[in-house]
Amino acid sequence: MRPDQHEFLGMKAVFCSDAMRNVLARLHRFAQSNATVLIEGESGTGKEILARAVHHFSLRRLQPWVDVSCAALPEHLVESELFGYEKGAFSGAHTRKEGLFELANGGTLFLDEIGELDTRMQVKLLRILDCGSYYRLGGTCKVEANVRVVAATNRDLEKSVSAGEFRKDLYHRLAQLRISVPPLRERKEDILPLAGFFLGQYSAKSGFSFEAERCLEAYNWPGNVRELRNVVMSSAVISEGHVVQASDLPAAIHSAGECERPQAQYDGMASDLCNLSAYTAGAIESSERQLILKVLGETQGHQEKAARILGISARTLSRRLKSYQLSEKAS
Ligand SMILES: Nc1ncnc2c1ncn2[C@@H]1O[C@H](COP(=O)(O)OP(=O)(O)O)[C@@H](O)[C@H]1O
Ligand SMILES: [Mg+2]
CATH class of the missing domain: 1.10.10.60 (Homeodomain-like)
Structure with missing residues (x-):
């Protein structure tokens, strides 16, 4: 593997820019403790990969890694998913079910899109993080939670706190260690290495024309690395030759190159x-x-x-x- 390539829990990553190398170095240090880590950054910047890196670098690396997106779970299911339930806790609870905190025992629980958590769950989460134990739904026995929590958000949580949408105490509890992931447009040195990496993964094409590279670098990538990956995949399919041309790129990206012509x-x-x-x-x-x-x-x-x-x-x-x-x- 090249020195700028990494693999964290099966996810391959490329970090070439100084900005991302610094992020990685800081996470490496963060990983040695059990403190919660809050990863902030726009959607598609690679927050999940970085959360995996924290687990990978930590002493818990051989223990479970469990991830959940707080945005993907319907509100009424968040509680039972996180904390599990006892048989008969509610109609339909035919057997006891372990929650994600229990599944992650000894390891790391990644709470993605934490900014979407409703206020009732915010209180519960804070309680668990503070006491280290909780009850399953309908349960009377305390369950110990030896879990390291890593959370991510694409919201500005400080703003959400000021707006009264996110509890300040929970914010501080989650952000014992904080890292902010820069958007791709602020680390342009990553664009071509990432594009080359995705091209190699998805096609047998040998590369991009000089013009195509210029367009990729000129575009401002509002969807960050996720958008770049999708663009590379689709243009590799469209392209007829060995090399992806500027005209194979989506119009917005092609014209970004034109505008930026020096x-x-x-x-x-x-x-x-x-x-x-x-x-x-x-x-x-x-x-x-x-x-x-x-x-x-x-x-x-x-x-x-x-x-x-x-x-x-x-x-x-x-x-x-x-x-x-x-x-x-x-x-
Ligand atoms: N540095 C990177 N190297 C390789 N792939 C990356 C990198 N950053 C992001 N990706 C890819 O981009 C997509 C979005 O990354 P993800 O971690 O889910 O972003 P976020 O959680 O910030 O929305 C994923 O497919 C991921 O594999
Ligand atoms: Mg994500």
Whole structure:
């Protein structure tokens, strides 16, 4: 495996940018403790991979890893999913069921999209995190929860706290250690390595054209790595040759490359070149003039002799002299 490639619990990851290497290094340090970790970042930035990295780097790595998305569970099921229930706890509870906290015992429980948890569950979660034990639904025996919790959110939880949507105490309990994952547009060095990695995973194409690479780098990836992965998959299918072309990319990405064409830079270069050639022409003209005047001085103004020494015809010399008189009048 290349040094910028990793695998955490079966998920392959590529981290090339300094920003992501720092994130990984911090998570490596975080993983050595049992503190809760809150991973914040836009959707598709790789929060789940990083949560897996925490488990992978921790002493719990051989113990269970259990993940659940708080957004995917209907509100009325969150409680029974997390804490389990006893037989007969409610109609339909024919047998006892272990909750996710129990399944994760000794290991790590990843609570994805924690910002979606309703306020009633927020209280319950806080209680478990504080006491380390809980009751199954309908149960009377306490269940110990030896679980390390890692949570992720794409919301700005501090804002949710200020807006009264998320409990401040739970926020602080979850964010004993905090990490923020930068969006892909802020770590452009990751774009091409990730694109190459996905292309290698999904197709036999050999790469991207230079133009296609420029478009991929210019686009701002609101859907982050997830969007990049999907774009690479679809353009690899559309592309007919060995190499994915800019025209195989979705229109928005193709046109991002067009917009970013460094026209202004070329314009600047062109005007620099014009200035340079004007400057050079001026410099040549002035040294030519000096030379002619010097030779004329040496021939005491004898134009034919001077022309011979200079290797030009007498007519050319006289034209040059006329143009100098003109420019002298003009200046
Ligand atoms: N650094 C990375 N290397 C490889 N794949 C990545 C990376 N970051 C994200 N992905 C992929 O992008 C998709 C979204 O990642 P995920 O961790 O689910 O994002 P989030 O939880 O932040 O929404 C997944 O398919 C994941 O495998
Ligand atoms: Mg996610």
